[in-house]
Amino acid sequence: MLAAVFLPWYAANLGPPASSGTASGWEATAVAKGALALGVIWMLASALLLADHFDAYRVDARTAEAIGWLVAGCALLAGALVAYRLFRPPDPADFLSRDIGLFVGLVAAAIGVAAGLAQASRR
Numbered sequence: 001m002l003a004a005v006f007l008p009w010y011a012a013n014l015g016p017p018a019s020s021g022t023a024s025g026w027e028a029t030a031v032a033k034g035a036l037a038l039g040v041i042w043m044l045a046s047a048l049l050l051a052d053h054f055d056a057y058r059v060d061a062r063t064a065e066a067i068g069w070l071v072a073g074c075a076l077l078a079g080a081l082v083a084y085r086l087f088r089p090p091d092p093a094d095f096l097s098r099d100i101g102l103f104v105g106l107v108a109a110a111i112g113v114a115a116g117l118a119q120a121s122r123r
Contacts (some may be wrong), residue, residue, distance in 0.1 A: 001039035001078050001108045005032045007101030010089060025101055031085050035078040035105065042074035042112055049119055065120050072116025079109025 008022035009032070025032030045067050051057040052064060059067070082105035089096045 001035060001075070001105055001112065002043065004082070004105035004108055005036045006122065007038070007104055008099040009101040010096040011099050016022050022099055023122050025082075025085070025105070029085055029090050031081045035081045038074045038078040038081070042071055042078065045070045045074070046112075046115070058119050064122070068116050068119030068122070070116070072113050075109045075112025075116055076104060079106060079113065082106055083108060 005025045007024060009028050018037045025035070039051040048057065048059065049064060049067055049071070052059040082102055086098060086102045088108065089098070
């Protein structure tokens with residue numbers, strides 16, 4: 001999700017002589033900044049679970065389950081923000097097409113939700 005925010009989200013559908021540039025999520029919309037903040041929380045929680053997995057830091061089972069729910073929740077909210085901008089691009093929406101960053105963000109969110117739910121359901 002962190003990388004997806006800085007990938008191109010929109011490309012201009014303008015022909016010559018206008019330039020057909022791209023805009024990253026960070027440049028195009030404030031929603032991406034929210035997705036980035038959720039991605040940072042998600043990354044820190046995942047790093048804590050990874051440290052627990054490799055016995056670098058011990059977390060009890062209930063805390064690990066709660067962190068799994070945190071990962072799933074952050075991924076779900078970040079995915080919802082990206083999906084919102086996939087279906088409702090910023091103005092002028094008529095001149096924009098969706099680019100790779102939106103789709104990378106959705107895939108990352110789906111993987112994050114699955115990983116969080118797998119951790120939360122682990123016994």
